[in-house]
Amino acid sequence: MQFSKSTDYAMHALIHLAHSERRHNVGIKELSATLGVSESYLSKIMSKLRQDxxxxxVPGVNGGYELARPAEQITFLDVIQVIEGRQQLFECSNSNSRQHGMLAEEGAARPGKSECLVEKVMDGAERHLHQYLRDHTIQSVLDEAFKRCGHEANKK
Amino acid sequence: MQFSKSTDYAMHALIHLAHSERRHNVGIKELSATLGVSESYLSKIMSKLRQDxxxxxVPGVNGGYELARPAEQITFLDVIQVIEGRQQLFECSNSNSRQHGMLAEEGAARPGKSECLVEKVMDGAERHLHQYLRDHTIQSVLDEAFKRCGHEANKK
DNA sequence: TTTATCATGGACATTGTGGGTCTATATTAA
DNA sequence: TTAATATAGACCCACAATGTCCATGATAAA
Known part of the structure; x- marks a missing residue:
């Protein structure tokens, strides 16, 4: 259970875009050189980000990429869901086994779908995680970086 | 990014063990039949749980498995870490790229390790997730199941 | 002591996916 | 028109998840 490297690349690419916002469009060459990832692979990732x-x-000479909306409106969750997909973190593969019957045995005779209690806990965990990831944006990382720089400057 | 089926199996196996605690040791046959998973594969998972x-x-006639400690002392996090491993959820593969230099460029000249700010956020997310998973145990699932049964009974 | 019952560990097969390259094509500015 | 750029698709490889099978070892009951 780990986030893929693609998510890593995507996050850093977006941070670079946010940082170069004012200047010009950023081409795949520049991104590739900055992150140390091949142009081929990185362009796959950028395409996904565009589709979502x-x-x-913008293609053509002097083309490249730019953020489609302000950096404070791009959350960690947004990026992760684009790259990792939107399936839930945990799915009980056990829905019709005897296990769930066991857990509800005394309750009996309820015809409706019996929900998996393990899945219920895991879904709770996922909701918490999502909330945290929604509270952090590309911009918040930039702010943190600037704050750190300022701190460094003050120390000097 | 998903939890593996093995984690699913492990959770349900442990719940079954907790539920049958008083009676006897539970053999792999019974577990396998209850969960609908092959004995071969399930025994691999049980071995991991034992090693941790x-x-x-206990081998031999009338042998089988039992919880090594009370169900309220076995957390979701415990189980997940046994099955999924203990690597961190997110690792920045970018430590010496120009990206991090960029983020600290005005701060400059600090020789020490520059920590990845993306990783810092993700580590925060992971800590939150872990705390949630520590707060839920095998016993808490059983309690929830019993509560549900009682509720059903009352409605009747 | 023997034997049936149980868990363990290793070897192996299969499949899917992450990570990656390469090439052809479409689009645009100069 | 041409050079620069993004896009889409065809491939590739390595590795992990999932799973089976078999030999071995430990144990309690007979």
Whole structure:
């Protein structure tokens, strides 16, 4: 259970875009050189981000990528869901086994779907995780970086 | 990014053990039949749980598995870490790229390790997740199941 | 002591997916 | 028109998840 490298690449690419916002569109060459990832692979990731409306892309000379909306409106959750997909973290593969019957045995005779209690806990965990990831944005990382720089400067 | 089926199996196996605690040791046959998973595969999972001190196993006639400690002392996190491993959820593969230099560029000249700010956020997320998973135990699932049964009974 | 019952560990097969490259094609600015 | 750029698709490889099978070892009951 780990986040993929693609998520890592996507996050850093977006941070770079946010940081170069004012200047110009950022081409795949520049991104690739900055992150140390091949152009081929990185462009796959950027395409995904475009398809989901996180970035815009313009082809042709002086083309490249830019954020499709302000950096404070791009959350960690947004990015992760684009790259990792939106399946739930945990799915009980056990729905019709005897296990769930066991857990509800005295309750009996209820015809409706019996929900898996393990899944219920895990879904709770996932909701918490999502909330945390919604509270952190590309912009919040930039702010943190600037704050750190300022701190460094003050110390000097 | 999903939890493996093995984690699912492990959770349900432990719940079954907790539920049958008073009676006798539970053999792999019974577990296998209850969960609908092959004995071969399930025994691999049970071995892992034993190696990490979650369950005890006794071979021989009338042998089988039992919880190695009370169900309220076996957390979701315990089980997940046994099955999924203990690597962190997110690792920045980018430590010496130009990206991190960029983020600290005005701060400059600090020789020490520059921590990845993306990783920092993700580590925070992981800590939250872990805390949630520590707060839920095998016993808490059983309690929930019993509560549900009682509720059903009252309605009748 | 023997034997039936149980768990363990290793070897192996299969499949899917993450991670990655390469090439052809479409689009745009100069 | 041409050079620069993104896009889409065809491939590739390595590795992990999932699973089976078999030999071995430990144990209690007979």
């Amino acid at each position: 409306g996180i970035v815009r892309a | 001190g979650i369950v005890r196993a």
